[in-house]
Amino acid sequence: MGAAFDDQLITDVATVVSTEARAFNNGGRAGLDYWTPNINPFKDPRWGRGQETPGEDPFHLSSYVHALIDGLQGGFDPKYKRIVATCKHFAAYDLESWNGNFRYQFDARVDSQDLREYYMPPFQTCARDSNVGSVMCSYNSLNGVPTCADPYLLQTILREHWGWTNEQQYVTSDCDSIQNIYTPHNYTRTRAEAVTAALVAGTDLNCGTYYQQHLPTAYAQGLFNESTLDQALIRQYSALVRLGYFDGSAVPYRNISWADVNTPHAQQLAYKAAAEGITLLKNDGTLPMEITSDMTIAIVGDWANATEQMQGNYLGIAPYLHSPLWAAEQTGARVYYARVPGGQGDPTTDDWLSVPLLAEKADAFIYVGGLDNSVEAEGMDRVSIAWTGGQLDVIDQLAGYGKPMIVMQMGGGQLDSSPIANNPNVSALLWGGYPGQDGGVALLDTITGKNSPAGRLPTTQYPANYVSQIPMTDMTLRPNSTTGSPGRTYQWYTGTPIYEFGHGLHYTNFSASIQSSNRSYSISDLMEGCMEKYKDKCAFQTVNVDVENIGSTISDYVTLAFLTGTHGPEPYPNKRLVAYTRLHNMTAGSTSTANLGLTLGSLARIDEQGNTVLYPGDYALMVDTQPLAMKNFTLTGDPVTLDEWPQPPAPQLQTSDYFVGGYGSTYEENVIAGGTT
Amino acid sequence: MGAAFDDQLITDVATVVSTEARAFNNGGRAGLDYWTPNINPFKDPRWGRGQETPGEDPFHLSSYVHALIDGLQGGFDPKYKRIVATCKHFAAYDLESWNGNFRYQFDARVDSQDLREYYMPPFQTCARDSNVGSVMCSYNSLNGVPTCADPYLLQTILREHWGWTNEQQYVTSDCDSIQNIYTPHNYTRTRAEAVTAALVAGTDLNCGTYYQQHLPTAYAQGLFNESTLDQALIRQYSALVRLGYFDGSAVPYRNISWADVNTPHAQQLAYKAAAEGITLLKNDGTLPMEITSDMTIAIVGDWANATEQMQGNYLGIAPYLHSPLWAAEQTGARVYYARVPGGQGDPTTDDWLSVPLLAEKADAFIYVGGLDNSVEAEGMDRVSIAWTGGQLDVIDQLAGYGKPMIVMQMGGGQLDSSPIANNPNVSALLWGGYPGQDGGVALLDTITGKNSPAGRLPTTQYPANYVSQIPMTDMTLRPNSTTGSPGRTYQWYTGTPIYEFGHGLHYTNFSASIQSSNRSYSISDLMEGCMEKYKDKCAFQTVNVDVENIGSTISDYVTLAFLTGTHGPEPYPNKRLVAYTRLHNMTAGSTSTANLGLTLGSLARIDEQGNTVLYPGDYALMVDTQPLAMKNFTLTGDPVTLDEWPQPPAPQLQTSDYFVGGYGSTYEENVIAGGTT
Incomplete structure (x- = not known):
């Protein structure tokens, strides 16, 4: 979602x-x-x-x-x-x-x-x-x-x-x-x-x-x-x-x-929520792939027959759980299934002997695997963000047959999928998260093109060695040469992500243009019209973006608007999301307009005291991750504080009745942050 | 075991x-x-x-x-x-x-x-x-x-x-x-x-x-x-x-x-294996404690009603699983039970309200808790060796009533029990490991004195912050000022353990004397009589130790013999175990003799090349952890290599057909050892 x-x-x-x-x-x-x-x-x-x-x-x-x-x-x-x-x-x-x-x-x-x-x-x-x-x-x-x-x-x-x-x-x-x-x-x-x-x-x-x-x-x-x-x-x-x-x-x-429980509307919505979130990370043109009843499909992996697995960490009792295998079988094609390998914690190759048998017979492979609640869950953080050797081995063996090979990366967190991204024999890579009760159908419909993928990554996909560069306990966002932190999130990460926040391909192509020219704004003018109690909520401008489907396939399009530029306290973030909207069912050749409402808060940045401040300087608004359109503008005048942040009390080491343990127990202090080079 | x-x-x-x-x-x-x-x-x-x-x-x-x-x-x-x-x-x-x-x-x-x-x-x-x-x-x-x-x-x-x-x-x-x-x-x-x-x-x-x-x-x-x-x-x-x-x-x-399966002999042996391993870490004199049918006992903790939990990591189907609660009920006393709190991963206080209710009514408390396979298991190392806050809170609340309070620390690894050891209101602390099908009975029998505890800790109980001093990946044993390692095992650890390797109290006291005077040995004389193919197996001496039960309770006694002294390559270990034997059922006032067979290998140390060498120098043989007896002796002459260790081949970075990845993958290299200060 x-x-x-x-x-x-x-x-x-x-x-x-x-x-x-x-x-x-x-x-x-x-x-x-x-x-x-x-x-x-x-x-x-x-x-x-x-x-x-x-x-x-x-x-x-x-x-x-x-x-x-x-x-x-x-x-x-x-x-x-x-x-x-x-x-x-x-x-x-x-x-x-x-x-x-x-x-x-x-x-x-x-x-x-x-x-x-x-x-x-x-x-x-x-x-x-x-x-x-x-x-x-x-x-x-x-x-x-x-x-x-x-x-x-x-x-x-x-x-x-x-x-x-x-x-x-x-x-x-x-x-x-x-x-x-x-x-x-x-x-x-x-x-x-x-x-x-x-x-x-x-x-x-x-x-x-x-x-x-x-x-x-x-x-x-x-x-x-x-x-x-x-x-x-x-x-x-x-x-x-x-x-x-x-x-x-x-x-x-x-x-x-x-x-009013489990209505047709609710069921359709469960399907829609799964379908809208599926994110296409890689495609060599194999997708969408028609699956006909005279084809033989091999569906492989620890998620291939996932049912409860599709529900993630907290869940209710679902009226049904349509696994990817079930959905594949509904296509009418002949379907071979092998679970190998068994997830993150299970390296056993017991049923790997079935892989060449089904690989010989199949016309196309769908590998569905990744994370599940055995490694990411309440009470359990991951220690690795790499695929297991067993998973990559099976993917590579299947890819070696030179047939259409589709990988579905599942689970809530990201895995470093570079071995899949860089394998020329892997035709396509999709990310499906925890897709819920109709997840298998949504995934198969995305493969066949019944659903056009338009999801975007809501988290950065970091390289596997990211976890050795920064301990989980480091709460800072900005890169830090002293601690060696490469920074956190797409806003501050200084490395090259495997797939960036907001990444997501389509079965078509889009162009975009912003209905607004570049110009300069006076901060005092902007403030003059600002009557909201909370000044960050005052409107700046609604930016209208015309988006055109220039390909041949109907598709949704998520309009992401990022802001970048030199304004406010250094360091500057790489960019920051300030607006988004999803345009639905854009037919080939059609144009829709995304109305992106920007507020003064959208432009503001946070100073070291936590105050929200509107700063003079250069701004650039970019549409999409690989920008399809850009609008530059300037703010002039003096900075204005939109929100004054309450400062924390001074440490009360001796004055509070309750503050006995100091900053955590001695043991807590002794458990080091760990994990930094 | x-x-x-x-x-x-x-x-x-x-x-x-x-x-x-x-x-x-x-x-x-x-x-x-x-x-x-x-x-x-x-x-x-x-x-x-x-x-x-x-x-x-x-x-x-x-x-x-x-x-x-x-x-x-x-x-x-x-x-x-x-x-x-x-x-x-x-x-x-x-x-x-x-x-x-x-x-x-x-x-x-x-x-x-x-x-x-x-x-x-x-x-x-x-x-x-x-x-x-x-x-x-x-x-x-x-x-x-x-x-x-x-x-x-x-x-x-x-x-x-x-x-x-x-x-x-x-x-x-x-x-x-x-x-x-x-x-x-x-x-x-x-x-x-x-x-x-x-x-x-x-x-x-x-x-x-x-x-x-x-x-x-x-x-x-x-x-x-x-x-x-x-x-x-x-x-x-x-x-x-x-x-x-x-x-x-x-x-x-x-x-x-x-x-021939599940015979009475096998059942007795399962009980004996549990009973012999139970280790008394602390006792203020409360134990042994008679439990009579007119008493009310509160048995509390995440292990109090353990059944499968008692079997540990690999297990067969047991004919029965006698939990501590079950065993307590067999005493005829009125027994109140509360599971609180629920183990390492479960902090919930849901049923804590029962604690004061049963605490008011009970004459004595038995808390049974610690580790289980939810935190230590195949595929799962621990990240903490501390008791949880919830466990310690309940223990402390019960101890606050000033009634007899016995804590049983369970699980295969050790926990830092210093908060229990140092709490004067906790009467006794026992370690019971994974005691198997009759574990509850063995534990209760040990409380009542039907079984006299004589187990010894087979692992060091480190302070909780030990895990922040050395990463698991550090394979070295000796302390190292460069890496900050405090050393591993009782042989090399430079800190103060909570309870040391070999620690174990009894319900009685023992004295010991060694039937052998101090003297000097010539290495060449020792070698002259050595005809074994593997020279470390040649006998040095059988040291006979007379052990007397000087208390009033029948008990087994484990005779541990440690060697220390200045011989061989520096640094010297704190001490090293060279022999042990268990004396059974020693009645009050009786004396038994432990025959400790020492070989040349017992005396030898390992040089930097891995060779087993008999070195001249001073040696001291000590009986028990807090020595009850000691024998000093000297070896003279030149060092002799008892076993020449095959040296590893030089790294074959370019010569091996198979050696492509170098020392592990790049990812492996990048995952840092972690956890050092």
């Missing part, structure tokens, strides 16, 4: 989710408080839960999550919320278990610039711009303070700076992150102090038992006032009020029933 | 294993070729398969494996072997998956001194001294050469130097390690060259399919002669001959039937 770059799709899917949630609630099978979305940026390719997120780019995440909450909650200020969504994990959570660093005790060290620029945008969108009902504080600590016990995060930023102060908005802890404040964070001397620190900081609800077990003791010790407890309860009961919990049949959602 | 330090026990257990194996073979359910034992030294506490091995000390492993093969094969030169044992993994295999280093592609860099001194002794014992039927080459490469393709390892050392040349002795590959030669080791240009390299080096049998798939091509290309293939086949068929495969009912083992 991240690869689709289609916000309307996200709202549509989220609306189905919240509709089905109401049906389950009406049936007595579920509550109304949902711990979704995971909206932490997918910063490091090893992150096991990166698969749950839309990708690595903060603008992309913000736009996506706005559309998602719209569907989950039923608009941004509904009389009755469909459900309460929960933006998680606040904040700087993107490490599970890596080289002795565990999410439960990891202390993320992030400066204000990186914090505001990279880690905060999706949460700002949730809280400030989307009226999300709940925010979940995370397991990790941030700059020495466990997030669930951090008044700077939960009060100063979340509630005060972002105005997230509706009475029904509440913070929940991640499961047992209150316990983690006591240990392994060792942030307080006692368990009573740990629950007090969380409650006073503004964590209203505890997933776990520490509040139940230890709040009574803390209260008896006079560590907090009854009004503090009342506040947490008022927030939670107010949320029930806004859900219509007390209003009986006056709530229209009470009519949603089992008939 | 490693902690029991009881070679007779090992032979007895192995005899049951081979008896039951024959019953299964006669029943048509199993073959006669068994891929056991894993006898690589447990060098790094993180190693996921360390649990399969007897421990970290090479003498201990050698003595243990000699006893084991005796039982598995039915003596050292039987007319008919009971089964073929397989010493694995040859050699220097002790890493699964750590920080981007995978066993399938890891290149172990080991110099000749460490190789002969540490990694080779158990294999020398298997091949040279125990007539093992088979040896398995490993996944890793050693100094640039995949072990299954290494003629230096498989021909020069294994067959020529150790005289492992009986016609029925063969080498098998680890599963798909032949494929790994091609990729990810990238050691050969083609698949045909990979299978040829393995066959010619002396790998007779391939677990996997690469031989079947690619030997025909290699033969057609003229890469090897038919006689080479014949040699591999002759070895395997000869093994069948020695197993009596062709001799029908003339083989006495043909009479073994299902009645």
Whole structure:
């Protein structure tokens, strides 16, 4: 869904989710408080839960999550919320278990610039711009303070700076992150102090038992006032009020029933979500490939017959799970199947003897493999971003037959596919993520051309040795000659990616032109018309881009708009995404117009204090990764601060009642970041 | 079983294993070729398969494996072997998956001194001294050469130097390690060259399919002669001959039937193996603790109701699995149980609310927890050797009630138990490993005193930050100021262990005296009487140690004999184990004599070339870890080489047909060792 770059799709899917949630609630099978979305940026390719997120780019995440909450909650200020969504994990959570660093005790060290620029945008969108009902504080600590016990995060930023102060908005802890404040964070001397620190900081609800077990003791010790407890309860009961919990049949959602679950519309949407996200990375012209009933197809690989595997990390019970093998069989062709080799953790060659047998007989090969939850999952980060030797061996053996050879790279994170990209005998490479219940059909339809691929990579595909250049624990984004960091994400990575963020080929070609000439803008003029409370939201310009399908195949086209140029603090990012929109079903020769709404915030950059500043300088707006069109413009005048970032408190090593353990425990300090050359 | 330090026990257990194996073979359910034992030294506490091995000390492993093969094969030169044992993994295999280093592609860099001194002794014992039927080459490469393709390892050392040349002795590959030669080791240009390299080096049998798939091509290309293939086949068929495969009912083992499986003797032995290995790490006098039917016991922890968990990494179907909870219930006491918290990967506090409820009611607490196969397993190394915060929190909460509090630390590897050792409210700490089908009973019997603990730690219990001081990939044993390594194993570790190798308390006390006075020996005199083919096997002296049980409780006593002193090449190890024996059932006030047979090899040390040398100098023999007795002696004269180690060939970067990839692939080279400060 991240690869689709289609916000309307996200709202549509989220609306189905919240509709089905109401049906389950009406049936007595579920509550109304949902711990979704995971909206932490997918910063490091090893992150096991990166698969749950839309990708690595903060603008992309913000736009996506706005559309998602719209569907989950039923608009941004509904009389009755469909459900309460929960933006998680606040904040700087993107490490599970890596080289002795565990999410439960990891202390993320992030400066204000990186914090505001990279880690905060999706949460700002949730809280400030989307009226999300709940925010979940995370397991990790941030700059020495466990997030669930951090008044700077939960009060100063979340509630005060972002105005997230509706009475029904509440913070929940991640499961047992209150316990983690006591240990392994060792942030307080006692368990009573740990629950007090969380409650006073503004964590209203505890997933776990520490509040139940230890709040009574803390209260008896006079560590907090009854009004503090009342506040947490008022927030939670107010949320029930806004859900219509007390209003009986006056709530229209009470009519949603089992008939509204697994509807034809929902099934079509599941297919569409899979199809829109499939991303074509390489194609020598073999695709689209007609599969006729007189052909013999060999479908091979640890994902070839994937069913539950297609659902990824968190999942419901699907009405069906159409594997790639199943979908191949529906084409009417003769299909041979071999699972070899068995995934990331399994090198066994037991059934490799079948490979030459089926290879001789087949007219074309489809290899479906890659990652799955045995190597990327909640609680489990990857240690390698390379394909296994066994997988590459089978791919190469099949490719050696010189027949059409299509590789589908699966899983949420990226693998270094350079051995496949560089193998001239591999005809095509597609990335399919975790495509869900109809994933096999979407993949096969993409091969045959029934679906034209138009997805884009939402994360950078790094070379395999990237993981040896930067430890997961390094939270910085910018390249750093001292630490040897080559930088993170397409914005800052100084190396050459295997496939870049936003990469995605089509079965046709597109041209684009921008309906706007190059010119100069005065910052003071721009500010004069800016009446928004949050000045970054003031409009700059809607850039209209005319896109033409100059090939012969119908296709969607994702219009990605990147900004580059010399403005604001150095170093400058390579480029940054400021707008995107997906144009649908463009027939051969047709032209559509993408309307890209840019705000002052789109142009602004973040200074070292985390302030959002509109800077004079040169700007260039580029359409697509290999630009199809470009618009240069200049901003003149003095810099203007659009948003003044609240500064973190000075370290309170001796002054806080709760701050005993210092910056993590001694053990935490001793576990080195690891992995740097 | 490693902690029991009881070679007779090992032979007895192995005899049951081979008896039951024959019953299964006669029943048509199993073959006669068994891929056991894993006898690589447990060098790094993180190693996921360390649990399969007897421990970290090479003498201990050698003595243990000699006893084991005796039982598995039915003596050292039987007319008919009971089964073929397989010493694995040859050699220097002790890493699964750590920080981007995978066993399938890891290149172990080991110099000749460490190789002969540490990694080779158990294999020398298997091949040279125990007539093992088979040896398995490993996944890793050693100094640039995949072990299954290494003629230096498989021909020069294994067959020529150790005289492992009986016609029925063969080498098998680890599963798909032949494929790994091609990729990810990238050691050969083609698949045909990979299978040829393995066959010619002396790998007779391939677990996997690469031989079947690619030997025909290699033969057609003229890469090897038919006689080479014949040699591999002759070895395997000869093994069948020695197993009596062709001799029908003339083989006495043909009479073994299902009645010989799961006998009362086997069940008693399973109990004995568990009981003998249980190791008492801490005791404030609470243990032994009578449990009466009018008591209430709370048994808590992720291992409290362990069943399959007790079996570890590889296992058969047990006739029963008596959990600690089950065993506690058999005492007649009222037993409360709570699983909290749920193991290494599970921090949830969901059922913690039960803790104060049962704690109020109980007269004593038994906490059973630690590691399991969710964090240490084949394919999975640990990244932390600390208890989790959740486990320590529950232990501390229970200890806070001031009632008898017994902690059982479970799992194959060690955890830093200093928070438990240092908590004055924890009465006792036991280590129970993976105790098998009757493990719960053995643990409870040890608490009540029905079994007197006499196990000893077979591995060092390091502080938690040890894992940040040395990467798993560092194969060196000695401390190194350049790399920052604090050294490995009790022989070389320069830090202070939490509990040292060999540590183990009793319910009684022992004194010891050595029946031998201090004196000086002439090396030339010693050599004059040495007529053995392998001179390290020549007797030096049998040291008789009188051990007295000076307490009031019957108990076994493990007599450990360490050697220290200034002789041979610097640096000197802290000490080294040269003999051990277990004295059984010593009643209060009784004396038993331990006969410790020392050889010239016991005294010798290894020089930088890997030669085994008897050096002049000062020696001290110490009984036990905190020495109960000591004998000093001196060797005079010139050093004598007892065993001249075959030197490795010079790197053949350009001369070998097969050596294409250099020392591992480029990717392997780029994955840094990681984890050093």
